[in-house]
Amino acid sequence: MQAFTAILNELDHVVNHPSEAVRKFKKETGREVIGCLPIYVPEEIIYAGHMLPVGIWGGQTNIVKSGAYLPGFACSIMRGIMEFAVQGTYNDLSAVICPVHCDTLKCIGENWKVAVPNVPCIGLVYPQNRKSETGIAFLTAEFQQIRSQLESLTGRPIADEDIENAIIIYNEHRKTMREFSKIARDFPVTVSPKVRHRVMKSAFFMDKAKHTMLVKALISELRSLPAEEWTGSKIVLTGIIAEPDSFLDLFTDYGIAVVGDDLAHESRQYRTDVPQDGNPLERLARRWADLEGCSLAYDPAKKRGQMIIDTVKENGADGVIVTMMKFCEPEEFDYPILKKEFEKAGVPHLYIELEQQADSVEQLRTRLQGFTEMLYRR
Amino acid sequence: MVNQKLNSKQLLQQLLDDHYAGALAAKDRGELIAWSTSIAPQEFCEAMGIYTVYPENHAAAIGAKKGSESLIELSESHGYSADICSYARVNMGYLELQESVAGQIPLPDLLICCNNICNTVIKWYENIARELNIPLIMFDMPFNYNYGVAKHNVEYIKGQFQDAIKKLEEITGRSFDYDRLREVMEISSQSAIWWKKAMGLAQAVPSPMNGFDIFNYMALIVCMRGKKETVELFKLVAQEHEEKIKAGLGPWKDRPEEFRIMWDGIACWTALGNTYKFLKSQGINMVGSTYPDSWSIIYDSNDIDGMARAYSSNFVNRNIDFRVDNICQIVHDFKVDGIIYHCNRSCKPQDFCQYEVQRQVEDRTGIPSVMFDGDQTDPRAFSQAQFENRVQALCEMMKAKKQSSRNGSE
Numbered sequence: 001m002q003a004f005t006a007i008l009n010e011l012d013h014v015v016n017h018p019s020e021a022v023r024k025f026k027k028e029t030g031r032e033v034i035g036c037l038p039i040y041v042p043e044e045i046i047y048a049g050h051m052l053p054v055g056i057w058g059g060q061t062n063i064v065k066s067g068a069y070l071p072g073f074a075c076s077i078m079r080g081i082m083e084f085a086v087q088g089t090y091n092d093l094s095a096v097i098c099p100v101h102c103d104t105l106k107c108i109g110e111n112w113k114v115a116v117p118n119v120p121c122i123g124l125v126y127p128q129n130r131k132s133e134t135g136i137a138f139l140t141a142e143f144q145q146i147r148s149q150l151e152s153l154t155g156r157p158i159a160d161e162d163i164e165n166a167i168i169i170y171n172e173h174r175k176t177m178r179e180f181s182k183i184a185r186d187f188p189v190t191v192s193p194k195v196r197h198r199v200m201k202s203a204f205f206m207d208k209a210k211h212t213m214l215v216k217a218l219i220s221e222l223r224s225l226p227a228e229e230w231t232g233s234k235i236v237l238t239g240i241i242a243e244p245d246s247f248l249d250l251f252t253d254y255g256i257a258v259v260g261d262d263l264a265h266e267s268r269q270y271r272t273d274v275p276q277d278g279n280p281l282e283r284l285a286r287r288w289a290d291l292e293g294c295s296l297a298y299d300p301a302k303k304r305g306q307m308i309i310d311t312v313k314e315n316g317a318d319g320v321i322v323t324m325m326k327f328c329e330p331e332e333f334d335y336p337i338l339k340k341e342f343e344k345a346g347v348p349h350l351y352i353e354l355e356q357q358a359d360s361v362e363q364l365r366t367r368l369q370g371f372t373e374m375l376y377r378r
Numbered sequence: 379m380v381n382q383k384l385n386s387k388q389l390l391q392q393l394l395d396d397h398y399a400g401a402l403a404a405k406d407r408g409e410l411i412a413w414s415t416s417i418a419p420q421e422f423c424e425a426m427g428i429y430t431v432y433p434e435n436h437a438a439a440i441g442a443k444k445g446s447e448s449l450i451e452l453s454e455s456h457g458y459s460a461d462i463c464s465y466a467r468v469n470m471g472y473l474e475l476q477e478s479v480a481g482q483i484p485l486p487d488l489l490i491c492c493n494n495i496c497n498t499v500i501k502w503y504e505n506i507a508r509e510l511n512i513p514l515i516m517f518d519m520p521f522n523y524n525y526g527v528a529k530h531n532v533e534y535i536k537g538q539f540q541d542a543i544k545k546l547e548e549i550t551g552r553s554f555d556y557d558r559l560r561e562v563m564e565i566s567s568q569s570a571i572w573w574k575k576a577m578g579l580a581q582a583v584p585s586p587m588n589g590f591d592i593f594n595y596m597a598l599i600v601c602m603r604g605k606k607e608t609v610e611l612f613k614l615v616a617q618e619h620e621e622k623i624k625a626g627l628g629p630w631k632d633r634p635e636e637f638r639i640m641w642d643g644i645a646c647w648t649a650l651g652n653t654y655k656f657l658k659s660q661g662i663n664m665v666g667s668t669y670p671d672s673w674s675i676i677y678d679s680n681d682i683d684g685m686a687r688a689y690s691s692n693f694v695n696r697n698i699d700f701r702v703d704n705i706c707q708i709v710h711d712f713k714v715d716g717i718i719y720h721c722n723r724s725c726k727p728q729d730f731c732q733y734e735v736q737r738q739v740e741d742r743t744g745i746p747s748v749m750f751d752g753d754q755t756d757p758r759a760f761s762q763a764q765f766e767n768r769v770q771a772l773c774e775m776m777k778a779k780k781q782s783s784r785n786g787s788e
Contacts, residue, residue: 069733071721073461100521103497107730109523110698114734123523127534128493128500128516134537138520141530298500300507300514327461329726333501336457336470337508351457 004221007214008195011202018054021205022092025052032154035096035119036204037105038077038240039264039296040126042143042284044170044274046097047208048162049150055204056081056096057265058356060244069111075327076356077241078104085116095153097146099124101296102330122149128298131289139285147281163280170274173208176215177270181260183219185315186227188234188257193248196258200266230257233375236311238262238338239323239354240331247323247354247361254372259315262308263323268294295330304334305341312347318375319348326353348375386615387591390598393611397431397601398481404429405484410550413483413506415499416600417672418492419517419689421566422542424604425559426550430490431483435600437468441647441755445479450756463724464756466502473509488512488549494519494692496727513549515542519690523697527690535686562604564679572612573599577670579619581712584628584635586619589664590654593645599673629663636661637776640708642668642735643720643728648757649765656766660773666712668693671704694727701731702738709743716776717747718769723759746775 014021022033034046035056043053058080066082084090098109098121112121124142127135147158180199184191191199199218203211232255242248242263251258261267272291274283291297293307308320320342325331335351342349350371352364384392405411412423412430423430440446446464449471454460456474458467472478476485491503491514500516507514517538520531543554577595580587595615602608628635639657641664646653657664672693677684693704708714719736721729736747748768753759 070730071733073723074726074730098523100523101497103727104730106497106521106523106727110731111734114698123521125520125523127520128518129534129538129541132537132541134534134541135518137537138530138534295501298504298516298518300504300516302504302508324459329462329498330501332459332462333466333498333505335459336453337505339457 001221001225004190004218007218007221008198011198011214014202014205015198018205019089019092022052022054025207026092032094033092034150035090035093037081037096037098037108039099039101039269039294040288040291041097041099041124042146043208044163044166044280044284045143045147045158046150047166047169049147049154049156049158050162051094051150051154052207054093056084056090057204057241059084060357061087063357069115070107073327075104075325076354077325078108080356081108082111082115085112085119090116090119093119095120095122095150097122097124099126101126102328104327104329120153122146126288126296130291130298136282136285136289139288140282143281143284160280163284167274167280167283169209169212173203173212174270174273176212176219177203177267180215180219181267181270183222185234185257185259187222187225188230188232188259189228190222190225193242193251193256193258194245197242197245197248197266203269231255232257233319233372234259234315234317236260236262236308236315236317236320237266237323238308238320239264240325240328241265241354241356242323243354243356244358244361247358247364250361250365250368253365254368256321256368256372259317260311262293262304262311264294264296295328295334302334302337305338308338309341309345309347318378319350319371321371322349322351324351324353326355348378386611386618387594389611389614390594393602393607394597398483401429401431401484402482410487411484412488412490413486413503414490415492415495415503417494417675417689417692418490419539419542419685420490420604421559421562421685422539422546422554423490424562424566425555426546426552428488428546428550429484430601431486432601433469433472433483434465435597436472436478436480436483437465437755438645438647439480439597440468440472440478441757442650443479444648444757446648446755447757449475449478460756463496463498463502464753464759465724466498468755469502470505473506485510486512489514490517491515492517492519492689494689494695496694496725498726513545515545517542517689519692519695522690522695522700525697525699527687531690532683532686535690536682539682539686560679563677563685565606565609566604567676567679569599569603569605569608569612570674570676572609572616574670574674574676576612576615576619578711579616579623580665582619582623583638583713585638585663585665585712586622586627586629587665588629589641589667590645590650590657592664592667592669593647593650596669596673603673603675630658633658633661635663637715637773638663638665638713639772640664640666640705640712640714640717641720642705642717642732643722644725644754646720646722646752646760646765647755649752649760649762652762653765656762656769660769662769662773664718666708666714668704668708698731698734698738701735702742705735705739706742709739709745714745715779716745716772718772719747719749721749721751723751723753723756725754746772746779748772748775 058077452471
C-alpha cells in the first residue's frame with residue numbers, strides 16, 4: 001500500500017503542478033513541449049518527434065483578460081484556456097495544436113493567433129465524413145501538415161518508424177488505462193472518484209511510457225488486495241469533464257462510486273486503439289474512423305446512448321450522472337436523445353450543469369443527495 | 379412563369395408562397411422531401427428534382443411572425459438547453475408540433491447538411507435523422523484556419539459530391555442526371571451573380587435600397603438558388619434599383635438617408651420591425667452586410683473544383699484575417715459610416731471572433747461601431763432598450779466623425 005500511495009502522490013503532484021512538469025522536461029531533454037487542446041490531437045506524431053505533448057483543458061482561474069476575446073456564454077473550459085493563454089501560463093510551450101471540433105474551438109484557434117503570438121497555434125480539422133476513404137485521405141493530409149509544421153519548428157525530421165513506435169507506446173497506454181478503469185470498480189474506497197480522476201488526468205502531463213509504467217504498478221498493487229465492499233451507489237459519468245475537484249468530493253460525501261465513465265477528458269481517449277494496417281499517418285486517421293460514441297465524432301445513428309447504457313450494465317451501475325459542460329453545444333444536443341434512451345431503458349440519470357470556474361458546488365449537494373436517495377429506493 | 383407586371387416584392391412573395399405550397403403538394407403526391415441547411419450544395423437535389431425546404435428560413439419566418447417562443451419552450455421541455463441555437467430549438471419544436479404561425483413545411487424524407495455555416499447544424503441534423511430515422515447526407519466543409527481553401531480540402535469536398543450522388547441514386551432508385559446538373563449549376567451561378575449585383579447596388583449614395591429588404595430577398599437565395607425564377611427576380615430587383623439610382627432616389631420616400639451602416643450578423647427576426655423602425659428614425663440605412671457575399675456561390679458550370687471551393691469559402695468558414703479583410707472591403711465599397719455588430723446568442727462561430735474582428739476593423743478603417751446583445755429567434759435574449767442605447771451612441775460617434783471631417787476639409 002505504501003508503493004500505491006507513493007505513486008498516487010507522484011501523479012497528484014504532476015496534476016497540481018503541470019508547469020513544473022513542462023519545465024522539467026525541457027531542462028532535462030532540451031526539447032520542445034507541445035500543447036494539445038481538446039481533443040484527440042494525434043500525440044503520437046509529437047511523441048515520435050521526441051517532444052512532450054501536454055493536454056490543455058483549462059482549469060480553475062479568475063476570468064479577467066479573456067473577456068476581451070470571448071463573451072460570457074462561451075464554454076468555461078475555453079474561457080479558462082484563453083485566460084491562461086493571455087496571462088502567459090503557456091509561454092513555455094513551443095506550439096499548441098488546436099483541433100477545431102466545434103464552433104468554439106474554431107474561434108479559440110483564431111483568437112490565439114492574435115492573443116498569444118509567441119506560441120504558434122497549429123490548426124487541425126477532423127473530417128465529419130470520417131469513415132469514407134476521401135475522409136481518411138483528408139485527415140491523413142492534415143496529419144502530414146502537422147508533422148511538417150513540427151519538423152520545421154524543431155528542425156528535426158519525424159521518421160515513419162518513430163511514429164510506428166509511438167503508436168505501440170500509445171496503444172499500450174490506452175490498454176493500461178482501460179485495465180485501470182476496470183479494476184478501479186472493485187476498489188471504490190481506495191480509488192475514490194477523485195483518485196480515479198487524478199490517475200486519468202495525470203496522463204496529460206507525463207511521458208506516456210512512464211505513465212503506463214506507473215499505472216501498471218497501481219494495478220498490480222490493487223490486484224494483490226481483496227476487493228472492497230461497497231454499500232453506496234454506483235454510477236457512470238458522461239460528459240466532457242468532471243471538474244472542479246470539489247464536485248467529486250461530494251460523491252464521496254454521498255457514497256457515490258464511479259464505476260465507469262464516458263468523459264471526453266477520460267475514457268473516450270482510451271476506448272479506441274490505433275488500428276494495424278497502413279502507413280502510420282493513415283493508421284492514426286483510421287482511429288478517428290473507428291471511434292464511436294463521442295459528441296464530436298459525426299454519427300447520424302447516435303450510438304452513444306446505447307453505448308452508455310451498455311457501460312451501465314457491464315459495470316453493474318445504478319445510474320448515470322450527466323456532467324454537462326455549460327455552453328457545450330455538441331454535448332447539449334446529445335442530451336435530449338440520451339435522456340429519451342435512458343428513460344426507455346429504465347436507467348436513472350441526473351443532469352448537472354458544470355462550469356469549470358464554479359466558485360462553489362454547494363448547490364449541487366441537494367441534487368446529488370436526492371439522486372442517491374432515489375437510487376437506494378429502487 | 380414570371381409575371382412582369384408584379385414588382386419585385388410582390389413577385390418575391392408569390393415565389394415563396396409557391397415554393398412552400400409546392401413542397402406540401404409534392405409531399406401529398408408521395409414525392410421525396412429534403413430538409414437542408416441554408417448554404418448547402420442544393421445543386422444535387424435540384425438536379426434530381428427533389429423538393430427541398432430550409433428549416434432556417436422557416437424558423438426565421440416563424441420568429442418574424444412572433445411564433446418562435448412557444449416552439450422554443452416546447453423543445454426546451456424535452457431537454458434542449460436554452461444555450462443552443464434558437465433556429466434549432468424552433469425547428470425541433472416544430473418537428474413535434476408540425477404547426478406554426480408561418481405555415482407548414484412537410485416533414486423530410488432525407489436531410490442535407492453542410493457545416494460551412496457552423497458545426498451546430500451537424501448536431502441539429504443528427505438529431506432529426508435519429509428522431510425520424512431518415513438518411514442524412516453530410517457535406518463537410520473543413521474550417522479554413524488558413525486564409526484560402528487548401529488543395530486537400532477541395533479533393534475531400536469533391537469526393538463528398540461523388541458520395542452524395544451515389545447516395546441520392548440509392549435513395550431515389552433513379553440514376554443521376556449529369557446533364558441536368560450542369561444546367562442547374564449554370565442557373566445557380568447566375569442566381570448568385572444577380573443576387574450579388576442587385577444587393578451591390580446599395581453601394582450608390584444614397585442607396586436605392588432600404589437595407590432591411592435584404593432580409594426579405596434573402597429567403598429566395600436560400601430556398602430557390604437553383605431555379606430560373608430566382609435569376610429573373612434578382613434581375614428585376616437590380617432593374618428597380620438602377621431606376622431609382624438614375625432618378626436620384628434614396629431608400630425612403632419620407633426621409634433622407636443620413637447614415638450608412640453595416641450590420642454584422644443575422645437579423646433579430648422577432649424584433650425586425652422595431653429594430654428597423656428605430657434605425658430609420660435616426661436616419662440610419664443598413665447598406666452593407668456579409669449577406670451578399672455569403673451566397674456568392676459563383677463558379678463555371680463545368681467546374682466542380684470551383685464549386686467545391688465556392689461552398690467552402692463562406693464568411694464564417696474563414697479565419698479572422700479573411701473576415702477582417704471582407705468587412706473592411708464592405709466598409710469601403712458601400713461607403714459605410716458605422717458598424718452595428720449583433721452579438722447573436724445563437725451564433726457561436728460568429729460571436730466568438732467578433733470582439734477581435736471589431737477591434738481590427740476599427741483599427742484599420744477608423745469608423746465607429748457598437749455591439750448589442752440579441753438573438754435571431756429567441757426574443758428572451760434581446761432588449762430593445764439596450765439596442766436603442768447602443769444605436770444612439772453610434773449616432774453620436776458618426777455625427778462627431780462627420781463633423782470633424784467637415785471641419786478638416788474646410
